[in-house]
Amino acid sequence: MDTVTTGRTPPLTEPRARRPIKRALAAGRWADSLFKLTTLMFALVVAGLVVVIIINMAMNARLSFDKFGFDFITRSIWDPVHEEYGALPFIYGTAMSALIALLIAVPLSIGIAIFLSEHAPRRLATPIAFLVQLLAAIPSVVYGLWGIFVLAPLLRNHVYPAIQKVLGALPLFQGQINGLGLLTAGIILAIMVVPIVTAVTTDVMRAVPGAQREAALALGATRWEATRIILQNARSGIVGAIILGLGRAVGETMAVTMVIGNRPEISASLFEPSFTIASAIANEFTEATSEMYRHALVELGLILFVITFVINAAARLLVYAVTRGQGKVAHA
Amino acid sequence: MTGLASAAALLAIVALILILGYIGVTGVKALNLSFLVNDPKPIGEPNSGIANAIVGTLILIGIASVIGLPVGILAGLYLAEFSTSRFGTVLRFLIDTLTGVPSIVVGVFAWTVLVKPMGHFSALAGGAALAVLMMPIVARTTEEMIRLVPQSMREAALALGAPVWRTSLGVVLRAAMGGVATGAMLAIARIAGETAPLLFTALSYNYMSTDLMSPIASLTYQIYYYAGSPYDEWHAMAWAATLVLVGMILAINVGVKVLARNRYQ
Numbered sequence: 001m002d003t004v005t006t007g008r009t010p011p012l013t014e015p016r017a018r019r020p021i022k023r024a025l026a027a028g029r030w031a032d033s034l035f036k037l038t039t040l041m042f043a044l045v046v047a048g049l050v051v052v053i054i055i056n057m058a059m060n061a062r063l064s065f066d067k068f069g070f071d072f073i074t075r076s077i078w079d080p081v082h083e084e085y086g087a088l089p090f091i092y093g094t095a096m097s098a099l100i101a102l103l104i105a106v107p108l109s110i111g112i113a114i115f116l117s118e119h120a121p122r123r124l125a126t127p128i129a130f131l132v133q134l135l136a137a138i139p140s141v142v143y144g145l146w147g148i149f150v151l152a153p154l155l156r157n158h159v160y161p162a163i164q165k166v167l168g169a170l171p172l173f174q175g176q177i178n179g180l181g182l183l184t185a186g187i188i189l190a191i192m193v194v195p196i197v198t199a200v201t202t203d204v205m206r207a208v209p210g211a212q213r214e215a216a217l218a219l220g221a222t223r224w225e226a227t228r229i230i231l232q233n234a235r236s237g238i239v240g241a242i243i244l245g246l247g248r249a250v251g252e253t254m255a256v257t258m259v260i261g262n263r264p265e266i267s268a269s270l271f272e273p274s275f276t277i278a279s280a281i282a283n284e285f286t287e288a289t290s291e292m293y294r295h296a297l298v299e300l301g302l303i304l305f306v307i308t309f310v311i312n313a314a315a316r317l318l319v320y321a322v323t324r325g326q327g328k329v330a331h332a
Numbered sequence: 333m334t335g336l337a338s339a340a341a342l343l344a345i346v347a348l349i350l351i352l353g354y355i356g357v358t359g360v361k362a363l364n365l366s367f368l369v370n371d372p373k374p375i376g377e378p379n380s381g382i383a384n385a386i387v388g389t390l391i392l393i394g395i396a397s398v399i400g401l402p403v404g405i406l407a408g409l410y411l412a413e414f415s416t417s418r419f420g421t422v423l424r425f426l427i428d429t430l431t432g433v434p435s436i437v438v439g440v441f442a443w444t445v446l447v448k449p450m451g452h453f454s455a456l457a458g459g460a461a462l463a464v465l466m467m468p469i470v471a472r473t474t475e476e477m478i479r480l481v482p483q484s485m486r487e488a489a490l491a492l493g494a495p496v497w498r499t500s501l502g503v504v505l506r507a508a509m510g511g512v513a514t515g516a517m518l519a520i521a522r523i524a525g526e527t528a529p530l531l532f533t534a535l536s537y538n539y540m541s542t543d544l545m546s547p548i549a550s551l552t553y554q555i556y557y558y559a560g561s562p563y564d565e566w567h568a569m570a571w572a573a574t575l576v577l578v579g580m581i582l583a584i585n586v587g588v589k590v591l592a593r594n595r596y597q
Contacts, residue, residue: 028495035497039410046407046467047426053433053441060444111340119334120341130589132344137585138351139525141552142574145559146351149567194344224333244432251434253528254552258559278436278528285440285532301440305433312432316425 054305061299063292072299078264080288085296087303089264093182093274094304097256098249100186100270101193106242108190109197110231116198117205118227129202136195144258147188152179152259155187160271175269178261183270185260189249197245200319204237205230207323240318247311251304253278277304352578359575362568368576371539372554375563382573384540388455388549389524389577391542392534395459396523400466401516405505407467408474408512413500424475430468438464439529447533455541455548458534462523469522473515477508514588521584525577527552551577 058065064072064085075086112132116125156179167173208230216226231238261273262283277300288294370381407427411420442461447453481504489499505512527550535547536557551573558570 032496035500036410036414039406039414039500042403042406043410043415043423043471045403046430046471047423049464049467050426050430050433053437056441056444057437060440108340108343111337112344114333115337115341119337128341128345131348132341134582134585135344135348135351137521137525137581138578139527139552139581141525141527141555141559142355142578143351145555145570145574146354148559150354191347198344227333247432251432251436253434253436254556258556278434281436281440282528282531285443286535298440298444301437305437308432308434308437309429312429313425316428 050309054302054309057298057302057305061295061302063295064299065295067292072296073303076266080284080290080293083290083292085293085299087277087300089266090275090277090280090300091303092266093260094250094276094278094307096182096270096274097185097189097260097276098246100183101189101249102242102246104187104190105193105197105245109194109201109241109245110238112194112198113201113205114227114231116202118223118230129199132198133195135191140192140252140254141258143188143192143255147184147255147259148180151188152184155179155184164271171268172270175267175271177271178273180259180261180273181269181271182260182274185256185274185276186270188255188259189252192252192255193245193248196248197241200241200244201234201238204234204241204319204322207237208233234322236318237322240315240322243311243315243318247308247315250311251278251308253282257282277301352582355571355574355578358568358571360572362572363575367569367572375565380565380569382549382551382554382569382576384537385549385551385554385573386576387540387542388534388537389551391455391544391548392459392462392530392550393520393524395456395544396462396466397516397520399460400463400519401470403463404467404470404519405474405512405516407471409478409500409505411471411475412478413504424472427468427471430464431472434528435465435526436528436531439531439533442529442533450545452545453533453535453547455534455544455546458530458548458550459544461529461533462526465526465529466519466523469519470512470515473518474508474512477511477515478504480511481507510591514592517584517588521581521588524584525552525581527556 068075068085072085073087073091075084076088077084077086078089079085116129120128156177160177160179160183164173164177212229212233213226216229217223221229256276257279260276260279262275262279263273264275264280265272267274281297281301281304285294285297288297366379367381368386369383370379371384372382373380411423411427415423438461442457442464446457446460450457485503485507486499489503490496494503530550530553534550534553536553537547537549541548555570555573555577558566558573561567
């Protein structure tokens with residue numbers, strides 16, 4: 001208004017007009033920083049949980065660690081009455097059941113992955129991949145229920161006696177058959193890890209450049225020879241997939257708890273009951289009346305945590321190396 | 333070789349059909365309306381049901397979602413929009429590691445930080461344990477979905493003068509909402525089937541309860557409990573409860589798949 005009448009430019013108009021914008025901008029920047037900080041905080045919460053869990057468990061395993069030290073891992077006694085604890089039978093049961101699971105699941109999963117990525121037409125591959133993934137959607141406790149009432153009787157009455165007849169000379173297949181034991185747990189675990197191993201193997205095989213396959217075929221390779229070249233290229237990723245499956249098998253709780261028989265003894269026979277770390281915690285944690293007993297169980301949990309941490313870290317590094325981040329490993 | 337590979341795929345699908353088929357055939361025998369609307373009764377009494385467990389599972393999922401979804405979604409937003417590459421890699425690695433932590437370990441963790449100080453089992457502790465399992469899944473799927481939003485949409489919003497926070501929440505997250513919701517539903521399907529983290533957090537309760545500070549029943553715990561009992565009647569109830577649970581989880585999985593396909597085609 002001033003400007004129009006006098007023709008002079010008063011120095012105050014410009015800053016006066018700008019100030020609200022400036023203030024709005026400053027407020028906006030402030031709000032933006034606050035917003036970024038908030039999201040960062042949430043990201044830190046999720047990422048930091050791993051660290052918090054490990055520290056928390058270490059504190060809650062203190063008593064047992066003070067008493068037994070690193071011998072805890074190699075002692076095979078588990079006696080809550082006399083407060084003597086050792087993790088060896090549980091580590092053995094965990095390792096053996098996971099090993100059996102992988103021996104069954106890995107060839108099967110690689111076969112499915114070859115079928116999905118090399119042979120099946122896309123229209124067939126998508127629904128089949130989805131059906132295989134549905135196996136992972138079935139809850140662990142449901143596998144356990146099915147294991148107790150369907151699989152275990154079937155194995156006890158038909159499969160195990162046949163195995164014993166043929167391979168009974170091996171200590172692995174001697175002893176009494178009651179259907180619930182290490183081998184049954186391994187078989188259930190195998191069904192449960194097939195989806196994850198299949199999914200990641202399919203991803204890494206698809207990540208191998210198509211030119212590899214075309215070059216092989218152009219040189220006169222058969223389809224199987226071309227597939228072998230793809231497998232070779234995806235090798236480290238497939239190892240990663242297998243290790244991810246191992247991580248899953250090692251941490252599985254309910255299904256194993258329900259079919260493994262829950263006895264803390266190391267026995268040569270795969271038909272005998274056993275115990276895994278996870279199933280020991282599931283079974284005994286609420287019964288742990290003394291502080292020492294509970295700390296021993298938490299220390300078992302800590303061992304399980306460290307094992308799965310190492311397994312997962314190794315697997316992810318291998319899978320990232322092959323897919324270079326294009327594959328989706330989030331479904332693990 | 334083609335034969336062997338197809339046989340492997342066939343075997344997996346046959347296993348799926350056998351398991352689901354058995355659940356369907358056995359579960360449907362004990363499934364009726366009174367099973368769905370009544371609480372459990374002592375063995376031998378008629379009209380025993382799992383209404384309390386259905387409500388309990390829904391409450392536990394509700395608590396987990398209220399805690400886990402906002403945390404997971406905002407963490408995913410940070411990873412996709414603001415994190416530098418090196419710091420982001422570290423965060424992503426830790427979050428992926430959390431996905432691999434056995435659920436029983438999360439249960440022990442929840443017991444030490446919630447049940448022990450409070451002095452009793454509670455629905456809240458169970459829901460919190462499930463939330464911990466949910467967060468990394470939601471965070472990573474949210475991140476992936478937000479990365480799919482075209483850069484031009486961010487630039488358009490910023491050019492119109494929207495501050496970064498409005499651009500992130502009102503434009504980017506909104507554009508990715510369908511995918512984020514899909515991830516959230518899958519995370520819910522995943523935790524709905526968890527038993528191990530509830531064993532010493534939510535425990536169980538024989539009657540209908542909506543009190544968050546006391547123990548609460550869940551379908552999974554009920555199945556576990558009935559499966560370990562010596563009674564045929566309870567075994568039948570375990571199968572019927574399984575049918576309800578698996579039906580719910582498969583409906584979410586198939587529904588999400590169908591919706592996602594319609595969106596992207």
